[in-house]
Amino acid sequence: MYQRQQELMLIERYKGRTPADVTNLIRKDISQLFPKSVLAKSLIILHKCNSWSKLGKKIKWLSSATEYGEQEDFINDLYSAFLIIKANWDKRFALKKRTNKFLGHFTTCPHCWRFVFKRYNKIKKAPYCCFHESGCAEYQSHRRALLRLAKIGKTSRLQELRSLYLKHTQNVLHICPPNYINLKSKGILAPEEYEPVEHDLTEIWPHLPLTKEFICKTGGDIRNIESVISALDPVDRIDPNDMWDKNDTEGAAFVREKRLLLHQIIIRDASLYKWEFSQAEAWLKLQQEVRSSKGGPKPNAGGQRIGAGRPKKQ
Structure with missing residues (x-):
C-alpha cells in the first residue's frame, strides 16, 4: 500500500x-x-x-x-x-515492522524539537520537519549562523543549554521507568499501555520562559498538556517527509495517525516529553543569542561575564 x-x-x-x-x-x-x-x-x-x-x-x-x-x-x-x-x-x-504496524519510527528534527517520521528503508540522515525544509535561502543563512554559535567550545552550545534545562526541570517532570522504557526503547504506540501520571505544568514554565512564550504566541494553553503538545508539534499540516511522493496522501494520513497516538501517550505522562521541552527551550535560546550576535551586543559582551577584565589589586 x-x-x-x-x-x-x-x-x-x-x-x-x-x-x-x-x-x-x-x-x-x-x-x-x-x-x-x-x-x-x-x-x-x-x-x-x-x-x-x-x-x-x-x-x-x-x-x-x-x-x-x-x-x-x-x-x-x-x-x-x-x-x-x-x-x-x-x-x-524480520519484516514485522513493515507488514505489521510500523514503517519506521519517530525522531527529532535536527534543527528544532518537533517529531519527524523516519521511514525505516530510507538511508539518508534523519529528515527535517516541514518547518525546516532544506533549500530555502533565508533558512540556510539562519541555519549557518545557528551552527556557528552551536559549535563554540568543546561542547556545543545547544547541548550545553539542553543539559541546563533538563537539570532545572528534574524536580518537576520525573521520568517513570516503565513508561520511559515503553516509548523510548520499545517504541510502543499504544496509549493504553502507559500508566497515567499527573504533573502540574505551572511549575515548569518558570524554567522554560521562551517555550512558554512560543506556546502562547501560537494560541496554546500552557495549563493544558494536550494544547501544549499541539502547539509544539502541530499535526494540522502535511509534512512532505511523511509521504513517499507528493501525491501520497495515504502515507501522510498513516503517519498523522501514529503522531496523534504519540501525542496521546505524552498527554498521559508529560515527563516523556521532558527531553523535547528542554530541546525547545535550548533552540529558542540559541536563536535569541544569534539575533543578539547579529544586531545588538553579543552574549556576555561588555565585560559582564564572570571573570571579565583585569583582576582586582589586593
Whole structure:
C-alpha cells in the first residue's frame, strides 16, 4: 500500500536472483538512468558483491554519492527493494515492522524539537520537519549562523543549554521507568499501555520562559498538556517527509495517525516529553543569542561575564 511504483518495479526485476546478478542489474540500471553522474562513476564500489550483506553495505555507501531528487529517490527505493528481496533468501530477516504496524519510527528534527517520521528503508540522515525544509535561502543563512554559535567550545552550545534545562526541570517532570522504557526503547504506540501520571505544568514554565512564550504566541494553553503538545508539534499540516511522493496522501494520513497516538501517550505522562521541552527551550535560546550576535551586543559582551577584565589589586 505504501510502496512506490519504482520500488515495486525493482522488486519484480530483481527477485529470485543471486546477489551477484542483482549487483550487475543495479550497475546497468544506474548507468542508464544517470549516465555521467557521480553516482554512476561510483559504481566501481560494487565490485565482487557476492553476498547480501556486502551488497547492502555498498548500497548504503552509494547513497553518499547521490544528489537530491531522482537519484535520492532511486537509491531509497533500491534499498527498500533490496530488503524485501534479501528477505526471500534469508528467512531470519524480520519484516514485522513493515507488514505489521510500523514503517519506521519517530525522531527529532535536527534543527528544532518537533517529531519527524523516519521511514525505516530510507538511508539518508534523519529528515527535517516541514518547518525546516532544506533549500530555502533565508533558512540556510539562519541555519549557518545557528551552527556557528552551536559549535563554540568543546561542547556545543545547544547541548550545553539542553543539559541546563533538563537539570532545572528534574524536580518537576520525573521520568517513570516503565513508561520511559515503553516509548523510548520499545517504541510502543499504544496509549493504553502507559500508566497515567499527573504533573502540574505551572511549575515548569518558570524554567522554560521562551517555550512558554512560543506556546502562547501560537494560541496554546500552557495549563493544558494536550494544547501544549499541539502547539509544539502541530499535526494540522502535511509534512512532505511523511509521504513517499507528493501525491501520497495515504502515507501522510498513516503517519498523522501514529503522531496523534504519540501525542496521546505524552498527554498521559508529560515527563516523556521532558527531553523535547528542554530541546525547545535550548533552540529558542540559541536563536535569541544569534539575533543578539547579529544586531545588538553579543552574549556576555561588555565585560559582564564572570571573570571579565583585569583582576582586582589586593
